[in-house]
Amino acid sequence: MSRAFVKDQDDESIDDFSDRPISSNPNYVTARGLKLMEAEIAALRHSLAEAQRNEDRSSISRVSRDLRYWMERRTTAHLVEPPADAKQVAFATRVTIRRADGRTTAYSIVGEDEADLKHGLIAYSVPLARALLGSAVGDVVDVPGGEAEITAIEPIVNREP
Numbered sequence: 001m002s003r004a005f006v007k008d009q010d011d012e013s014i015d016d017f018s019d020r021p022i023s024s025n026p027n028y029v030t031a032r033g034l035k036l037m038e039a040e041i042a043a044l045r046h047s048l049a050e051a052q053r054n055e056d057r058s059s060i061s062r063v064s065r066d067l068r069y070w071m072e073r074r075t076t077a078h079l080v081e082p083p084a085d086a087k088q089v090a091f092a093t094r095v096t097i098r099r100a101d102g103r104t105t106a107y108s109i110v111g112e113d114e115a116d117l118k119h120g121l122i123a124y125s126v127p128l129a130r131a132l133l134g135s136a137v138g139d140v141v142d143v144p145g146g147e148a149e150i151t152a153i154e155p156i157v158n159r160e161p
Helices: 031-053 057-076 127-132
Strands: 093-099 104-110 121-123 140-143 146-155
Touching: 031 057, 093 140, 104 127, 121 127, 127 140
Parallel strands: 104 121
Antiparallel strands: 093 104, 093 146, 140 146
C-alpha cells in the first residue's frame, strides 16, 4: 500500500469541541456560587496541565473549551449579596412555599451556573423563580403547576445545599 493512503498518528486533527453556549442573562452569582466557579477553574487548570503532560489532545481540547467557558463566566460574574432584610423574595434568598395540595418546598434563588434543583437551588431566570421574585410572606402566587403561598423568606448566606 502506498504511503499516500496511510494516515500518521501525528496527522490526526485535534477533536473540535464547540464552545459551550453562554447565557445572555446577567451573570448574577451568590458568594457560594463564586467560590464554586473559582474551584471549577482551578480544577480545570489542573486537568489541562495533566492533559498537556500526557499529550492527550482530545482532553486538551475538551478541558480548554470548559476552561474558556468558566473564565468567561468568572469575568462577567456579578456578586449579589443577600438582602439584609428579606421581606421579599429576591436573588440570594431562600423561599418556602406551600402549594394548594399542602406540599411545602423550599428553594434558594441563585445564579444560573449554581442551580441544582435536586438540592433546591433554582436559577433566578427560570419561570418558578420569576413567579416568586418580589413576593412577600402570605402572598399567593401563580407558579408552574398551580398556586402557592409564600410561607417564609430568609437570606442565604454561604449555605451549602
